[in-house]
Amino acid sequence: MSARAPAEGGARALFWFRRDLRLADNAALALALSRARAVWCVFVFDRDILDVLPDRADRRVEFIAGSVAELHRRLAAHGGGLIVRHARAVQVLPALAQALDVQAVYANHDYEPAAIARDAAVEQALRAQGRAWHTAKDQVVFEQREILTGSGGVYGVFTPYRNAWLKRVGAADLAARDTHPAPGQLQPVPAGELAPEQLPLAAMGFERTNLSELGVAGGETAAHAAFESFLPRLDSYHERRDFPAVKGPSYLSVHLRFGTVSIRELARTAHERAARSEGARVWLSELIWRDFYFMILSQHPHVVDGAWKREYDRLVFDNDETLFRAWCEARTGYPIVDAAMRQINQTGYMHNRLRMIVASFLVKDLLIDWRRGERYFAQRLIDFDLSANNGGWQWAASTGCDAQPYFRIFNPVSQSERFDAEGRFIRRYLPELAKVPAKYIHAPWTMPALEQQMAGCTIGRDYLAPIVDHAERRARALAIYKAVKQA
Numbered sequence: 001m002s003a004r005a006p007a008e009g010g011a012r013a014l015f016w017f018r019r020d021l022r023l024a025d026n027a028a029l030a031l032a033l034s035r036a037r038a039v040w041c042v043f044v045f046d047r048d049i050l051d052v053l054p055d056r057a058d059r060r061v062e063f064i065a066g067s068v069a070e071l072h073r074r075l076a077a078h079g080g081g082l083i084v085r086h087a088r089a090v091q092v093l094p095a096l097a098q099a100l101d102v103q104a105v106y107a108n109h110d111y112e113p114a115a116i117a118r119d120a121a122v123e124q125a126l127r128a129q130g131r132a133w134h135t136a137k138d139q140v141v142f143e144q145r146e147i148l149t150g151s152g153g154v155y156g157v158f159t160p161y162r163n164a165w166l167k168r169v170g171a172a173d174l175a176a177r178d179t180h181p182a183p184g185q186l187q188p189v190p191a192g193e194l195a196p197e198q199l200p201l202a203a204m205g206f207e208r209t210n211l212s213e214l215g216v217a218g219g220e221t222a223a224h225a226a227f228e229s230f231l232p233r234l235d236s237y238h239e240r241r242d243f244p245a246v247k248g249p250s251y252l253s254v255h256l257r258f259g260t261v262s263i264r265e266l267a268r269t270a271h272e273r274a275a276r277s278e279g280a281r282v283w284l285s286e287l288i289w290r291d292f293y294f295m296i297l298s299q300h301p302h303v304v305d306g307a308w309k310r311e312y313d314r315l316v317f318d319n320d321e322t323l324f325r326a327w328c329e330a331r332t333g334y335p336i337v338d339a340a341m342r343q344i345n346q347t348g349y350m351h352n353r354l355r356m357i358v359a360s361f362l363v364k365d366l367l368i369d370w371r372r373g374e375r376y377f378a379q380r381l382i383d384f385d386l387s388a389n390n391g392g393w394q395w396a397a398s399t400g401c402d403a404q405p406y407f408r409i410f411n412p413v414s415q416s417e418r419f420d421a422e423g424r425f426i427r428r429y430l431p432e433l434a435k436v437p438a439k440y441i442h443a444p445w446t447m448p449a450l451e452q453q454m455a456g457c458t459i460g461r462d463y464l465a466p467i468v469d470h471a472e473r474r475a476r477a478l479a480i481y482k483a484v485k486q487a
Helices: 027-035 059-077 089-100 113-129 158-168 220-240 253-258 263-274 278-299 310-314 321-328 335-347 352-365 370-380 386-397 412-419 424-429 449-455 470-486
Strands: 012-017 038-046 082-087 104-108 132-136
Touching (some): 012 027, 012 089, 027 038, 027 104, 038 089, 059 082, 059 220, 059 253, 089 113, 113 132, 158 278, 220 253, 220 278, 263 278, 310 470, 321 352, 335 370, 335 412, 335 424, 352 412, 370 386
Parallel strands (some): 012 038
């Protein structure tokens, strides 16, 4: 595709990268390039976000830093560059706009309540300076109230939302946005400003993590490599996605989270293949779930702190601290739960099927408030996204948007038998169970003493006995939920 013609007039603009860390198919960047003759680009390591992170070795910060570095190189290839700041975004954006004397600042929509408040403050400061603030939809295909029921309301159940989404979507919704700059349009980093390589992690008080050992890298190059790797598996996605020992998922969630790949590109590929591929159809449905949860967050912001089904705010959980710490530290005595928790603690990732299993276990076996698990995931997951994390936890807790009733409670043993039949995933993360026969791997406490001795795994010494009895706790959970429903 050829470069765009220079914009008419002498407009100067500043583009603010946030969770859209790519040059290609970027909606608000395309808008800025269509309107301004000179465009500067900035990324802010926002102290309002970073200063409250509990871990100075946060994989997300390292992923962002790598993505920002590649973005700068891509911009430099077009004669531009990326200004970076480590400051409060709400303060630095208006100041930078004034220093560059731009007429407008551009950014893509963000739907989280804290981000909405931040953007409103930035817009107010810019308007006070006589500068414009322009935003565009980029991280979803359809946002907010674009998909409505026949009566004009928003959907509260996924399946009819998905059907309406599929009925409405067209080529224009999935088309790439043109971000090819005209010669000289993108501006280099001004003298006195920092480029990404001049602001290492250590300068912001952060440390390197094990990302490189895990084979995870930020940036558009890594995102498209992951996408290309997934495409040969796409047609079998529906058959493989639920088995954690199998390479079934796309592994694109972190790239979608930070925008190193375009949702339009992924949804377009899935949509084009869905008619002839069950795998593509199911994957497209997963991408639509993502839109759905963004819509729920934007239209029902109370879900950040409370149940979507408000009556469930009256649930009274045990919240036993000892049981919660055992869950966090992979010491529950249920192998599929402990293996999943070791995965998230060691890698910052957890397979989606396992997210459902461990969430159900925390809420309905350990009787811990779902918000505690949600916050733990928020600290650990490299692909943490408030809308999807909140939606997933409320789905598991039966407090959210789901047609299934509260008495859906996952049995951790039967889930393990179904989705990790040979115990391959379990053994990967629980080497103490490496020699346990497959017939006992899902419930090793049922092994006879002689079998334990032969497997080198004595229950209570080498591996814990279960910290709760599933059948007993299931009955307790049902009573807790029923009390709320009958109140």
